[in-house]
Every structure is written in structure tokens, then in C-alpha cells.
Amino acid sequence: DLPAGSPVLRYNVVIGRTTRDVPAGSWVHERLLEMPAARSLEGLPIATVKGAPLPPLEGYTFEGYRNADGSVGTRNILAITQTVQCVAGVTDYAVQRIKAELLPRFPNVDDVVALEHGYGCGVAIDAPDAVVPIRTLRNISLNPNFGGEVMLVSLGCEKLQPERLMPPGTIAIVDERNVADTGINADAKLDVVCLQDEAHVGFMSMVESIVRQAEEHLERLNARRRETVPAGELVVGVQCGGSDAFSGVTANPAVGFCTDLLVRAGATVMFSEVTEVRDGIDQLTARAATPEVANAMIREMAWYDAYLQRGRVDRSANTTPGNKKGGLSNIVEKAMGSIVKSGTAPISGVLAPGEKVRQKGLIYAATPASDFICGTLQLAAGINLHVFTTGRGTPYGLAQVPVIKVATRSDLARRWHDLMDVNAGRIADGSATIEEVGWELFRLMLDVASGKKKTWAEQWKLHNSLVLFNPAPVT
Secondary structure (H helix, E strand, O other), X not given: OEOOOOEEEEOOEEEEEEOOOEOOOOOOOHHHEEOOOOOOOOOOOOOOOXXXXXXXXXXXXXXXXXXXXXXXXXXXXXXXXXXXXXXXHHHHHHHHHHHHHHHXXXXXXXXXXXXXXXXXXXEOOOOHHHHHHHHHHHHHHOOHHHOOOEEEEEOOOOOOOHHHHOOOOOOHHHHHHHHHHHOOOOOOOOOEEEOOOOOOOOHHHHHHHHHHHHHHHHHHHHOOOOEEEEHHHOEEEEEEOOOOOOOOOOXXXXXXXXXXXXXXXXXXXXXXXXXXXXXXXHHHHHHEOOHHHHHHHHHHHHHHHHHHHHOOOOHHHHOOHHHHHOOOOOHHHHHHHHHHHHOOOOEEEEEOOOOOOOOOEEEEEOOOOOHHHHHHHHHHHOOOEEEEEEOOOOOOOOOOOOEEEEEOOHHHHHHOOOOOOEEOHHHHHOOOOHHHHHHHHHHHHHHHHOOOOOOHHHHHOOXXXXXXXXXXXXX
8 A cells, every 4th residue: 555645666766656545456647646846957967877888789781872971871762852831732743743653763762752841931930949940851851861862842932942951062962973073062053943933834834843853863863772781870760659658668678678789789879759858867967978968968958948838838748648548657657668768878969959960879869759740850860760669559650761660568569460560568478578579679670771671651651741840939
């Protein structure tokens, strides 16, 4: 029995105190708990965990596409970037034409995707926080899976003009191509189709311009071939959504074990979701590789605290009805289970929203916890593979990178047998260990990255729209 006022522990952390007597065997839920105050950002342990370095994991490779900027893609995709939401209908029509008429001629190209979003105009584009959505869209356009081929569709009158989105010198492969062909570099002209161009007379002329421009990019992408590269070229984003009480017991620990394998192999792994790690900030700053990394993490937490405060909410706004039905009592418990995805490696870097990763190891990429915004920001950070754990179940997917979904429970894996890629519920069933599922996930990643296997989301062509994080005002 728990008398009123008793601490309730999960993951060896107090997630709350009982508000009344709770008999043994009762369901402990949020209405029976008083949640503790958020951990202060003052006086945190700074880079205090000095464990033995993880031993290198050598000899693992995958077949990837080497890019001009040194990054490696796991897919070979033509992405068409929109500077403003107004052009979405025309671009979508053109993409369907390209897929039907052109793509069959280019068998080495995996897909054509439109980078749609709700930004570009009607926004305070010179506001300080506007840097977030602008750099996000820019860096998504440069994702390793697009091979450096950047193609823009512009309306013409929007605030986010093409040269503001992609300043000269931004695109490595264009610069390289122009040096070889014409001797120019930073002044290379972007490949832009402007719908308001006077040469366009009618809808179909706009579509034809997009199709013609796409064909040039497809020809270059089609010439690319996979080559054997070290597993250290993987850039993996880990995320959870539709979490339940098993997330922190089965799927997330298995992902955490796999995270350590990836870091040992020299890869880059990023975990995110500010409100879902905020209550464990003391654990994270202690694991920082340096004081600078710890302070960068504190900076991002403070920024997000202020952002929530402006909206007159706090971290408790995070949990969903599904989280609660799945047994999660509050955001503290959810956060403790979420952090497990990060494994045990030192945290070697921190990214602000929309920034691109430029180092190896375990990275904290600060993002909102929304599945779609987090996925969008991890794309901008440069992931070439995505791992997503779920307990309640979600058909979440991204068109731009393969998404491997991990079920927390065997019941979900059985019912959603053609949506879940890995069943971590076997850990709870006793038929597999955390380490065994972690290794299974690691090997699956290499096969998916090599194009030898497709995830269920890829097979069904399931994907969600990109959602840019825009903390700046809308006008």
C-alpha cells in the first residue's frame, strides 16, 4: 500500500507523489499523482559522467551513395523544393507526371518527392526566429538522400525568395558541376522554375517547365551508383510516438542498445523532443562530453521553456490521451522512458532547431516532440535513416528517408504485422533480450540503408507531410 504523499518511482526517478492512499495492486495514474516541479536549469551536473570509452565496432558496411559534400545517401531521390505553399498544387500535378512519364526511364532513381510546407509568405520573415524555418527548409533540400541535386519551384512574389533560401555557394554538387563546365562557382544560378514568369501561358506550360527541369536532374541522379561505405556513414534519427508504458521497457532500450552499436561503429545518432527529455536534463548534462556541450543543451532547454511560457503552457501539455490509456502517468515518466533511446554514449554535440549535423557520435537535436515537426527537423539535420518506436501504433512515415518502426508490444506487432518492422515486445514476453533486439535492429538498418530491404512504410508508400517549426509571428 502507498499512503498519501508517498513517492512513486519509475526508472529510479520520482515521477510524483500520491494524492491519496493507494492500495497495493491499484492502477497508478495521473489523477493519483502530484507531479514534481520541473528540474531547475541551475546547478546541474556538467560533464560529470566519465565512463570507459565504448569499444570500436569495426567491419560493418552498407551500400550507399557518396555525395560531393562527403555525405552518404541511403536512397537516390529527386526532391523538388517549394519556396512557398502557393505552388503546391502545380508541383504535385507535375510530380505525378514525372513519376508516370519520366521515372520509368531512370531505374537508378528511387523516387521523386515534392518538399511541401506551409511557409514562405504571410510570415514575419525578418523576425529573429524566422531563421528556424528558413534554415530548416534549406537543410532539408541538402539532405544526403537527394544527391546534392537542388531544384526549386517559386511563385515569384513570395517573401522567401529563392536566393534567400539558397544563397550562392550553398549547393556543393552544383558548384562542382559549374566549375567543371563554365568556370564559375559561387555565382552559379539556381535551378528555379518561377510560375509567375511571363513565359508561362496557362497551367500546362508551368507543369512542362517543371517536368523539363526535373529531367535534367534525373539524368544526373540516374548515373549514380551505390558503393560500399563504412557503417559510420549512417546518420540516424531516433524518435518515439504513440508511446505507452512499455516504450521505456522494450523498444526504447533496444534502440538505446543499437544507438551504442552505431556510435561504436563511428556513426551519427541524434535523439530529440525537448519536452520528452526536459525532466531528465540532469542525466543529459552529466553525460555531455564537454562543458560546452552541456551548456548548449541547457541553452536549448531554456529557449524552449520560454517558448512554452509565452504560450501559457508547461511540459505537462505533452502527454496525449493515448499515452495515458497506454499506462503513462505523466510527462516525467514519459521522459524517463524516452531518454533510454539515447543509449549510454557521451553526448558529443547539440543542434538548435533546423541546424545541420557536422560531427559524429551521439547528438542532441533540439526539436518539439510533435512527430511530424521532429521528423522534419531531423531531416534538416541530415539523417539518412529514421527509427521510430511506438506502443499505441502509428502509420507515420517520411517520403525522404526510410523509417523503421519498432513496436513496443507483441500484440501491436501481430495486429499491425504489415506496418511494424521490428517487434520489441518479445523482450516483455521473455522470448528475446534487449541486446538481441538491438542487434536485430542494427543489422536491419544496414540492409535497409543498402536498399536490400524496404521498410513497410516504403512498401506502402506511407508518408506524412513536412511540418516546419515556425516560432516567429505569422502576419
